[in-house]
Amino acid sequence: MSVYNYPAPCAPDYKKPTKVADCLPQARKLVTKIAASEQPKVGVAPRLFVKEGDVVLIVTLPDQDKYVAEAAAQALMEKGAKKVDFIYPRQLVGRDPEIVSVEDGWKEVELLKAGKASGTEADLITGLGLGEAARKHLDEHPEYTSIFFDVAGGNARRSLGKHAGKFRGYWPFNNWEWFLARAHTFPEEVWYEMERRLIEPLGKASQVRITDPEGSHLEFSVTPEEAKRWEIYAMLHGHLIFSTLHATSGEYRQKFLDETLDCPPVFAGVTGVLAGTANHCGFFPRIELYFERDKMVEVKGGGTYGDGIRDLKEKYKNTRWPGYPGKGYFWFCDTALCTSVGAFRRKSDMFNSQWVYPNLPERTRAGVFHLGFGSRTFAGEKEFEDYARKNKLPRGHIHVHNYMATFEVKLRGTNYWYKVVDKGWVSALSDGDLRGIAAKYGLPDEIMKYDWIPPLPGINCRGNYLKDYAPDPIKYLKKRIKEGKSI
Numbered sequence: 001m002s003v004y005n006y007p008a009p010c011a012p013d014y015k016k017p018t019k020v021a022d023c024l025p026q027a028r029k030l031v032t033k034i035a036a037s038e039q040p041k042v043g044v045a046p047r048l049f050v051k052e053g054d055v056v057l058i059v060t061l062p063d064q065d066k067y068v069a070e071a072a073a074q075a076l077m078e079k080g081a082k083k084v085d086f087i088y089p090r091q092l093v094g095r096d097p098e099i100v101s102v103e104d105g106w107k108e109v110e111l112l113k114a115g116k117a118s119g120t121e122a123d124l125i126t127g128l129g130l131g132e133a134a135r136k137h138l139d140e141h142p143e144y145t146s147i148f149f150d151v152a153g154g155n156a157r158r159s160l161g162k163h164a165g166k167f168r169g170y171w172p173f174n175n176w177e178w179f180l181a182r183a184h185t186f187p188e189e190v191w192y193e194m195e196r197r198l199i200e201p202l203g204k205a206s207q208v209r210i211t212d213p214e215g216s217h218l219e220f221s222v223t224p225e226e227a228k229r230w231e232i233y234a235m236l237h238g239h240l241i242f243s244t245l246h247a248t249s250g251e252y253r254q255k256f257l258d259e260t261l262d263c264p265p266v267f268a269g270v271t272g273v274l275a276g277t278a279n280h281c282g283f284f285p286r287i288e289l290y291f292e293r294d295k296m297v298e299v300k301g302g303g304t305y306g307d308g309i310r311d312l313k314e315k316y317k318n319t320r321w322p323g324y325p326g327k328g329y330f331w332f333c334d335t336a337l338c339t340s341v342g343a344f345r346r347k348s349d350m351f352n353s354q355w356v357y358p359n360l361p362e363r364t365r366a367g368v369f370h371l372g373f374g375s376r377t378f379a380g381e382k383e384f385e386d387y388a389r390k391n392k393l394p395r396g397h398i399h400v401h402n403y404m405a406t407f408e409v410k411l412r413g414t415n416y417w418y419k420v421v422d423k424g425w426v427s428a429l430s431d432g433d434l435r436g437i438a439a440k441y442g443l444p445d446e447i448m449k450y451d452w453i454p455p456l457p458g459i460n461c462r463g464n465y466l467k468d469y470a471p472d473p474i475k476y477l478k479k480r481i482k483e484g485k486s487i
């Protein structure tokens with residue numbers, strides 16, 4: 001028997017609903033009533049916020065599960081909604097979203113070229129510009145007091161313009177498997193406390209090291225002031241901002257500038273290699289991306305995904321974004337740690353999805369990192385936007401997922417390295433005090449466990465990573481599906 005240093009693969013097995021009653025208990029847990037004057041706290045974790053008398057519009061996709069839709073509408077009405085309507089992309093933008101598959105991980109770089117990458121105004125759910133279309137629809141239909149749309153990201157509310165106050169949250173529930181996930185009903189108190197414990201060490205960091213068994217090894221250092229700024233803006237519920245550049249640029253930077261100090265975005269000098277086999281769109285042959293002081297300097301492998309990155313890197317090698325320390329398009333600009341303990345890789349539509357990012361669900365599980373490169377748009381900074389427009393530059397960034405990373409910080413003034421995440425396990429989940437809080441809601445061992453751990457042959461299950469997995473992850477995953485094994 002082989003013994004592995006990483007936890008064995010596992011996955012949840014939700015059953016496809018066959019009636020509304022299969023979805024009602026979950027719908028009732030997700031609906032949260034708020035006061036008329038309250039702004040919902042929307043994070044990546046979806047909640048169905050409702051106010052008394054709301055007339056609700058839900059922007060969904062053609063593959064909407066009908067039992068989920070009925071159950072959600074019923075639960076919203078039980079908690080005070082007057083009416084719940086669903087609307088589809090065809091009615092808003094005149095066409096259906098493309099059907100995509102996780103087999104096409106290379107598409108993420110195509111989205112970047114098309115100006116629809118993460119970090120731009122494109123909605124993550126379809127990339128069809130639903131935000132703007134929804135805004136116009138709300139102009140024409142003032143009776144709606146509440147709207148749900150998109151699946152994550154910070155642009156949904158903003159894209160609604162003067163209707164931003166009607167944004168009640170995301171709607172990732174076209175898919176029944178995602179809707180039924182226990183991930184969304186993780187006790188909120190435990191969730192926030194866990195995140196607080198994850199962020200606190202950042203403010204004490206002097207050096208940072210990220211390693212992963214698929215081959216990543218990245219390091220950078222921060223000054224005391226930079227570490228403090230990082231800690232302050234790392235909190236985005238469900239999706240913590242572990243990139244110093246992300247946490248100190250765009251809207252975050254502007255908040256900090258209120259303090260009358262000049263605090264430019266923090267380029268921490270990320271150096272090393274980012275390696276992996278998956279992104280938000282899907283899978284690709286293993287890629288290695290080399291960075292020197294935040295800038296991408298070399299790309300090895302990656303198949304078509306790698307080719308697309310190499311093309312853009314070459315094409316824009318003389319570009320110098322305003323505010324960036326040198327020339328070049330690809331900068332290390334994203335290290336996000338999602339925190340949904342019960343999240344998982346969604347099987348029901350992974351080869352037949354209407355989300356533009358069919359592999360997005362896996363990255364929401366606590367401990368999974370998605371690391372990104374490209375440009376932080378420095379949203380709202382006119383000079384940056386004008387420059388991109390004038391030079392016809394794509395904006396935004398693309399990703400690599402790391403499942404079993406160790407993220408450790410060297411605590412300032414000591415030689416002690418603290419593992420914030422240890423081989424994919426969020427250390428805070430082992431914190432005695434946090435487990436004490438969790439005990440109010442049930443058995444901590446049950447609440448604070450991962451339902452999903454991906455198979456990586458040679459790393460946490462039988463096989464050879466470089467031979468059996470790295471060249472063609474999809475082939476390996478399909479083989480396991482055929483054998484009835486978890487993916």
Ligand SMILES: [Fe+2]
Nearest residue numbers: 118334372397
């Ligand atoms: Fe990102």
